[in-house]
Amino acid sequence: MSKSVLVGMSGGVDSTVTAILLQKEGYAVTGVYMKLHDNEEYHKNNYTKAKRVGAYLGIDVHFHDLSSEFKNEVYDYFVDTYKEGLTPNPCIMCNRTIKFGKMVEFADSLEIEKVATGHYINCDGEFFYMGEDESKDQSYFVGQVRKEVLSRLIFPLGTWIKDDVKAYAKNIPLLKDLGEQKESSEICFVENEYTEILEKHMDIDQEGETVYVDGTVVGKHKGYMHYTIGKRRGFTVDGAHDPHFVLSINPKENKIVVGKREELEASGFNLKQINLFDDFSSEFKATVKVRYRTTAIPCKVRLNEDVGSVELYLPVFGLAYGQVAVFYHDNKLIGSGIIC
Numbered sequence: 001m002s003k004s005v006l007v008g009m010s011g012g013v014d015s016t017v018t019a020i021l022l023q024k025e026g027y028a029v030t031g032v033y034m035k036l037h038d039n040e041e042y043h044k045n046n047y048t049k050a051k052r053v054g055a056y057l058g059i060d061v062h063f064h065d066l067s068s069e070f071k072n073e074v075y076d077y078f079v080d081t082y083k084e085g086l087t088p089n090p091c092i093m094c095n096r097t098i099k100f101g102k103m104v105e106f107a108d109s110l111e112i113e114k115v116a117t118g119h120y121i122n123c124d125g126e127f128f129y130m131g132e133d134e135s136k137d138q139s140y141f142v143g144q145v146r147k148e149v150l151s152r153l154i155f156p157l158g159t160w161i162k163d164d165v166k167a168y169a170k171n172i173p174l175l176k177d178l179g180e181q182k183e184s185s186e187i188c189f190v191e192n193e194y195t196e197i198l199e200k201h202m203d204i205d206q207e208g209e210t211v212y213v214d215g216t217v218v219g220k221h222k223g224y225m226h227y228t229i230g231k232r233r234g235f236t237v238d239g240a241h242d243p244h245f246v247l248s249i250n251p252k253e254n255k256i257v258v259g260k261r262e263e264l265e266a267s268g269f270n271l272k273q274i275n276l277f278d279d280f281s282s283e284f285k286a287t288v289k290v291r292y293r294t295t296a297i298p299c300k301v302r303l304n305e306d307v308g309s310v311e312l313y314l315p316v317f318g319l320a321y322g323q324v325a326v327f328y329h330d331n332k333l334i335g336s337g338i339i340c
Contacts, residue, residue, distance in 0.1 A: 004028045005114040005154060006107040008099060009061055011049030013169045014118030014157060020172070021156040022116060023057060030112060031061035034103065036070040036094070037189040056174045062110075066102050073097040075189060079201055082194070085251035086322025087228050089141075090187055092336075096144040104149050115152050122158035125151040127277050130331040133161045140292045143326035143336030144275050198225050208254035210235045213247065213263070224254050230264060230318030245318075266319040271301075271308040271337030278334050286327040286334060290316055296328050308337060 007019045009031040023029045033050045035043050047063060054061035074094045081088035099117060107115050119138045120131035127150070131137040157165060169175040190197055198204050204226065210219035219236035221227065226234055231246045237258060244258040269290075282303050287296035288310060298313040310325060319339060326336040 009050040011046035085249035087320040116154040128333040229320040274337040276335035
């Protein structure tokens with residue numbers, strides 16, 4: 001009996017090449033297209049592409065409607081986190097609860113052993129590792145995935161460079177048009193600005209006060225949900241000659257606290273919702289990424305059950321509460337937590 005694998009199919013190049021590579025390795029491949037949000041035209045176009053790929057490979061591609069679960073676990077979390085004056089990371093939560101949560105459950109329902117996606121990550125069944133292509137590495141986004149599912153996961157593109165994937169796709173007649181399509185790198189349910197989502201659920205245009213750290217009122221802003229930590233435009237600071245940046249957000253009073261760039265510097269932070277892939281004592285050293293597109297910096301982590309604190313050996317600027325801190329030993333991902 002051949003090995004079985006369920007591949008998440010988006011209709012794009014990465015997931016298609018993933019399916020082809022696994023089929024060449026001797027896997028019995030089944031595809032699944034997951035409907036995650038309510039943009040019907042988006043799903044119609046992409047599921048049509050996924051079905052074309054399925055026909056080309058001679059595999060079944062299931063349509064799995066997870067829009068209700070996605071709303072509860074990802075979309076509502078996105079809206080509620082901004083409402084609290086924090087900065088969410090919906091892709092990380094989607095990977096935990098949907099792609100490597102509900103998708104694994106769907107594989108179970110089909111009695112399929114392994115689950116694969118087109119992520120640029122490596123995994124040995126116990127740990128995630130950074131992808132070979134540093135510019136495309138997506139290990140940051142799996143920091144909150146449950147440890148117990150890692151033995152089920154396969155990432156064929158983890159050892160590939162993106163340009164090589166594109167070149168490979170161009171040699172396959174079906175994939176020539178897919179190879180030229182625009183890559184999606186933003187949040188899947190946000191077409192333009194994140195505020196367009198928020199304004200569907202609440203009035204985000206309530207003018208408030210811009211203040212300094214000491215509480216001095218120095219100007220106005222157009223509503224706290226328009227701002228994230230580090231933003232430097234869209235508010236007034238009376239009499240200021242130097243650039244000012246958002247340092248923190250007070251949602252209860254609809255205030256934003258602003259200051260100069262050096263005031264954005266942080267040398268540590270607290271953690272909650274800690275998710276570890278290894279067993280540690282109460283203290284360990286690592287490197288940490290506090291956002292996706294940043295360099296990992298050295299740190300010391302102290303744990304106290306499900307919370308912790310992080311001491312940074314180099315300062316960071318624009319630390320955003322609600323974002324995810326992901327910890328590494330070299331290229332091995334060892335865990336993560338929510339910055340609080």
